Amino acid sequence: MSFPKVAALAALLCMMLRGSFAQLSSTFYDKSCPNLTAVVRDTVSQALQGDVRAGAKLIRFHFHDCFVNGCDGSVLLENQDGVESELDAPGNEGIQGFDIVDSIKTAVEASCPNTVSCADILAISARESVVLTGGPSWVVQLGRRDSQNANRTGAENNLPSPFETLDQLRAKFNAAGLDSIDLVTLSGAHTFGRSRCVFFSGRLNNFNGTGSPDSTLDPTFRDALVIACPTGDGNNRIALDVATPDAFDNAYYADLVTNRGLLQSDQELFSTEGAETIEIVNRFAGNQSDFFAQFGQSMINMGNLQPLLAPAGEIRTNCRRVNPTTTTTAGTAVM
Numbered sequence: 001m002s003f004p005k006v007a008a009l010a011a012l013l014c015m016m017l018r019g020s021f022a023q024l025s026s027t028f029y030d031k032s033c034p035n036l037t038a039v040v041r042d043t044v045s046q047a048l049q050g051d052v053r054a055g056a057k058l059i060r061f062h063f064h065d066c067f068v069n070g071c072d073g074s075v076l077l078e079n080q081d082g083v084e085s086e087l088d089a090p091g092n093e094g095i096q097g098f099d100i101v102d103s104i105k106t107a108v109e110a111s112c113p114n115t116v117s118c119a120d121i122l123a124i125s126a127r128e129s130v131v132l133t134g135g136p137s138w139v140v141q142l143g144r145r146d147s148q149n150a151n152r153t154g155a156e157n158n159l160p161s162p163f164e165t166l167d168q169l170r171a172k173f174n175a176a177g178l179d180s181i182d183l184v185t186l187s188g189a190h191t192f193g194r195s196r197c198v199f200f201s202g203r204l205n206n207f208n209g210t211g212s213p214d215s216t217l218d219p220t221f222r223d224a225l226v227i228a229c230p231t232g233d234g235n236n237r238i239a240l241d242v243a244t245p246d247a248f249d250n251a252y253y254a255d256l257v258t259n260r261g262l263l264q265s266d267q268e269l270f271s272t273e274g275a276e277t278i279e280i281v282n283r284f285a286g287n288q289s290d291f292f293a294q295f296g297q298s299m300i301n302m303g304n305l306q307p308l309l310a311p312a313g314e315i316r317t318n319c320r321r322v323n324p325t326t327t328t329t330a331g332t333a334v335m
């Protein structure tokens, strides 16, 4: 072996022994925060007792985080000097659950101060939310750092809209590095949580200028939605999964098969003629274990998008704000 190769190998070994080898790993906090999973689970569980939607809110944060500059906690940043919050992008308008994220962060800080990133807190919370509502578990990869900036343009461009066609949804997932299986699988998170009427009321009457309701919407379900969304009440919140609104199961896919997907973007997965996604919807509608196994895999895929690794980024003290720059070394904020 040549000298440069030996030197490079020695440097690599050195980094690994010091535990600073920069890549995601399921054991990242085993030494620095051994009780992390229990603390997060406990706090999410408490949140669920007061708010049946707590889990839905948390997994959505992780999704909106990962789709903009990777999973780096950028979605949580509010407007401040040098930061144009992603929360002002249309896709994040009205997103909820900051109080829950704050309570998890507070509990984690009490157990392991200045150790766990907000990006990782979202990743673990997403899994705990699914497990606590009846869904599958998976091994969460950890070691993400928090960004020191946000990307509002990225949020405007990358987040999918409920008014998009399958082609458009696929394009956004592909651009992020996710395929059609991930798209169908991750959309299954709409097995819990709510959507405001404004995101689907266009389907109820004059859909897309046709003068009729969306033809892919079951007429009886449509009539119920008309009653649930009286004109002027665009902010009423309706279950994304009409069958089992708060449980994490495969009922979402049976909804699609019976034309009871709430959002156009949901129903597109099953109703787009000739699409390869139809077969996947049918598969998951008929086999919950199959959906659960794939859901864990797709969540890992999403969680692996563009990780921000040490020495870049920071461990934020307050998830909503970049740390004050007093002690941090200039030049580490590389994005």
Ligand code: HEM
Pocket (backbone or CB within 6 Å): 053, 055, 056, 057, 059, 060, 063, 093, 094, 095, 096, 160, 161, 162, 163, 169, 183, 186, 187, 189, 190, 192, 193, 194, 195, 196, 199, 240, 263, 265
């Ligand atoms: C495929 C493209 C997607 C579109 C167009 C979409 C769109 C939406 C919309 C419009 C809402 C309602 C927001 C509101 O009323 O304020 C919503 C809620 C939700 N989304 Fe998605 N979503 C998509 C994919 C995903 C993915 C991949 C996940 C997670 C893995 C997810 C998780 C959720 C959850 C859990 C809720 C309910 C949140 C709550 O109750 O507060 N969505 N989504």
Ligand SMILES: *[C@@H]1O[C@H](CO)[C@@H](O)[C@H](O)[C@H]1NC(C)=O
Pocket (backbone or CB within 6 Å): 035, 038, 039, 042
């Ligand atoms: C770990 O956290 C849980 C939940 O907060 C707590 O009940 C338990 O006592 C903690 N265990 C240790 C060893 O700190």
Ligand SMILES: *[C@@H]1O[C@H](CO)[C@@H](O)[C@H](O)[C@H]1NC(C)=O
Pocket (backbone or CB within 6 Å): 069, 151, 153, 154, 155, 157, 158, 335
């Ligand atoms: C923001 O996101 C866009 C993708 O929409 C990307 O092209 C751009 O490089 C990002 N900007 C920064 C500063 O990361």
Ligand SMILES: *[C@@H]1O[C@H](CO)[C@@H](O)[C@H](O)[C@H]1NC(C)=O
Pocket (backbone or CB within 6 Å): 165, 208
């Ligand atoms: C809506 O109408 C436009 C123009 O007629 C058409 O290109 C598009 O495919 C329609 N969208 C849906 C979901 O039917």
Ligand SMILES: *[C@@H]1O[C@H](CO)[C@@H](O)[C@H](O)[C@H]1NC(C)=O
Pocket (backbone or CB within 6 Å): 287, 288, 289, 290, 293
């Ligand atoms: C359901 O999916 C699981 C996991 O992929 C598989 O092992 C099982 O054989 C499937 N069951 C049926 C009835 O197809």
